Amino acid sequence: MTMAKTSVHYYKNTNGPTIGVTVKPVIEKDGLYFRDLTGDGILSPYKDWRKSPEERARSLAEELSADEKIGMLFVNSWKMGIYQEDKSKVDESGLLNEEIVEKDESIFNVEKTYGTTYTLKEMGIRHLILRQNPRPEELAEWVNQLNQVAEASEHAVPVMVISNSRNENGEMVFGMNDAAGVFAAWPGTMGIAAAVKGSGLGLIDDFASCIREEWDSVGMKKGYMYMADVVTDPRWQRTYGTFGEDPDLVCRIMERLVPGIQGGSDGVTPEGVAVTIKHFPGGGARENGFDPHYAQGQWNVYQTENSLQKYHIPAFQTAIDKKASSIMPYYAKPCKDKSRPQYDRKGRQIEMEPVGFAFNQAFIQGLLREQMGFEGYVNSDSGISNKMAWGVEMLDIPSRIALAVNNGVDIISGSLDVFSAREAYERGKNGYYTTMGHPVPDGFTAEQLTLSDEALTRAAIRTLREKFALGMFDNPYRCPDKAAQVIARKEHWDAAYEAHQKSVVLLKNAGNVLPLTKEKLSGKRIYVECFRADGEAAAKETEAVRETVEKLVRGNVEMADGSAREGGDICLTQTYLDADYALLFISPSSGEYFNATKGYLELDICEDKEVADVDGEGRPADTFHRETTLCGAGRIREISGAVRKRGGKVIAHINFTLAWEVGNVEPSADALLAGFDTYTEAVLDVAFGRYAPSGKMPITLPKDDSVIRVDSTGVCISPNDVPGYDKDLYMPQEMKDGNGKAYAYRDSQGNYYELDFGLSYEG
Known part of the structure; x- marks a missing residue:
């Protein structure tokens, strides 16, 4: 035919x-x-x-x-x-x-x-x-x-x-x-x-x-x-x-x-x-x-x-x-x-x-x-x-x-x-x-x-x-x-990119570390590292993101002869040990879409964590296995300690495909951004002040394992059929804080990472 x-x-x-x-x-x-x-x-x-x-x-x-x-x-x-x-x-x-x-x-x-x-x-x-x-x-x-x-x-x-x-x-x-x-x-x-x-x-x-x-x-x-x-x-x-x-x-x-x-x-x-x-x-x-x-x-x-x-x-x-x-x-x-x-x-x-x-x-x-x-x-x-x-x-x-x-x-x-x-x-x-x-x-x-x-x-x-x-x-x-x-129409791609920028949520900004203006970065060294469940993929992503960041902060300008003139006195460093700012891009992953895990789907941002198996009825078993949602998760704390020790700041971005437990990341970050399969470039636009953050959380982040614990009969302490914003209606009274909240994660600034939360640069 x-x-x-x-x-x-x-x-x-x-x-x-x-x-x-x-x-x-x-x-x-x-x-x-x-x-x-x-x-x-x-x-x-x-x-x-x-x-x-x-x-x-x-x-x-x-x-x-x-x-x-x-x-x-x-x-x-x-x-x-x-x-x-x-x-x-x-x-x-x-x-x-x-x-x-x-x-x-x-x-x-x-x-x-x-x-x-x-x-x-x-x-x-x-x-x-x-x-x-x-x-x-x-x-x-x-x-x-x-x-x-x-x-x-x-x-x-x-x-x-x-x-x-x-x-x-x-x-x-x-x-x-x-x-x-x-x-x-x-x-x-x-x-x-x-x-x-x-x-x-x-x-x-x-x-x-x-x-x-x-x-x-x-x-x-x-x-x-x-x-x-x-x-x-x-x-x-x-x-x-x-x-x-x-x-x-x-x-x-x-x-x-x-x-x-x-x-x-x-x-x-x-x-x-x-x-x-x-x-x-x-x-x-x-x-x-x-x-x-x-x-x-x-x-x-x-x-x-x-x-x-x-x-x-x-x-x-x-x-x-x-x-x-x-x-x-x-x-x-x-x-x-x-x-x-x-x-x-x-x-x-x-x-x-x-x-x-x-x-x-x-x-x-x-x-x-x-x-x-x-x-x-x-x-x-x-x-x-x-x-x-x-x-x-x-x-x-x-x-x-x-x-x-x-x-x-x-x-x-x-x-x-x-x-x-x-x-x-x-x-x-x-x-x-x-x-x-x-x-x-x-x-x-x-x-x-x-x-x-x-x-x-x-x-x-x-x-x-x-x-x-x-x-x-x-x-x-x-x-x-x-x-x-x-499908090549510029207006479609431009509208999509602006949506990426609008999707970024500013969760934490201690000391107004963001935006990273040229004045703040002048004479400073920036360290970039990406984290994934797959360490090899993370290393490749790190190289790509470093190149993107370098173009942003150095302001490369193409000359008529094809060479480049570098602007500013900002530089990227290969080691966090001498960094003034660390940019960490964190993309956890848990489970396999079409396969059962040995236990419950892990939400903690962790590496080699021991967790319980489940039995044939979906109840916690007496045996255990280890889960990794982020290769090198422990390095986040290590990098933060070194950078902060010399007076530097840590800016972290987490990609949320699930409602991750952020307790292994947030304390180590001075500023924390949330994205949802958001372009890295759009996240950087927000971090460097090219776009003011406006996104708000579409989900509530659980505090830790305690609020999604499953008892020996297979019943979760927070009901499976109730959204995160309403789970406190059913949480035990003894788990609630002075504000009557038990389920949502609360950061070091006192903010709850719950539905509709999101900061701006204005206040």
Whole structure:
């Protein structure tokens, strides 16, 4: 098949959409152009862009075969041909990966995967997740090529390419932020929250507009973003992908972010990008931080009465009110035995059925749809039909698929198993549980475990409606050169960089050591060192940051002959022993995202610390292991002692991806800055007075291990379902200080590092 970019033809409607085709004809009627999706020359309702997305979706769903609808039930990660080393396993365009993998295993699933063309044409798959990081023009060309293959199929149902967020700086993590550095890179989402708290919500409008324009330019029309989850247990690995612990702030962000990305307040638009808000009904209520990607984290625990409605549900309601296109339920299941009563929107106690939320009728059909008014579609998290089928492990895969769809899931992520879905469909036709005599698993009915035409059609209508509203059926093609131009726009990158500056929080400034003006630095020596959990990575970062600092403080000016004239009498020193100022950049790391740790996720900034293991029930064990969140953590105190001994000052910056315990850093620092995957250059802008600090903390930092201690029964002293700012309501009275506070860290200046805290240079 030829390259889509050379075969696409556009037809402009004066007062309607531009029509884009490659292999199918167009229909001309009433002086207008329509995309002939079937090539039969008939202007069926679903081909007519003058009709509503709902009308078009219902019209097409009635015509699709069961196999076509089954293909639209699934989405999984997919690889581009340009990254395939064996070029015999790509199509003639070089864009599509045609490799067959007999046993393709991920953390979510194990299944056989086929080449792209077979997957689209024969299996009917129409949703793919991109986790690679191509250039904009490469991405646009790939999306175009996928859609050219799809256009050649019977009904030309377009391909939806989906990704996790791509517009934040930080370490790329599979399943969270799949890419970085190609699209305009804003700070991490907690950094965006910190910036909004200090500078206002206008930043969200710029952020959303940037995302919408960039994603639409490459034809990537849906994102698994953003998290409406509120952080309530600080040991949750996914903390860094949230907007923090303040439900009201997350609501206000959703109020502007959802319509900003989707293109309007009434849902998605042809110029917009659909959002999938996650992870309903709130993933923050982790049991002592355990993540549901592994078995210990399969429970959502609500230790305080009605915390679900007080903290976890409000932001989802805001997103729904703003017509979020889809919602993603979490893997976890509610735990009745460890929870206090939780209530629905009508004040009735919720039945805490111990099955994953994607299978949970009370939460999906009852709470989400009937009470909260959600009208979009439900996109499950990856792996619910295979490795993360919490609460329904006793069912086989076809039954899990059927149960999820029957209970309201419209797309199952982490699998392309159309074969098992077809089996679930056939079981409803061939009397698998009746005439064939197979036993129905206890607690279920045959109807729940078989796929009906009604359920398939309902799911198809919901997902087709989104594609029609996005304009994908009229023109799924994009210009690669224009995509590169859009993503290179200076205004996007400038707005992102200013957000980095605004995200920096000044936590401590003893003796007004900051800003480091030229007067303060005159004749002084500066020492720079970076710290990470990986010592080798820290050493490389140190060299890079030293170069950046040197350019800032020495004021290098390029001469006409290409040489440089150095200004000032400030110098960097290779040793802290003769330093007047030490700049320390501290980036801790704890645990592995998709793997359980031997104990609870470590929040202390430490090296080789002895901590307790946990047993199979998640309780502290009698055995121990050692944890390091920062290689060389003890050097911080050593450097501080030497610098301060000779009258110098220490300025430290901590990158917060979790709510770190800062007791091993703060006493050693005269000034302390907080960032959230914030550019080092932006942190230096604040430190050197080029930008006044304005950020405010989006989370509360726990004082030390004592306030997140877990007793022998597995119960945390501070409830897992309550945000940091409210944890003192439940802390033992004997732990509270004279101000009635026990949970938040208090520094040597008397300030509590809690939600909304942040100093300025003015006072």
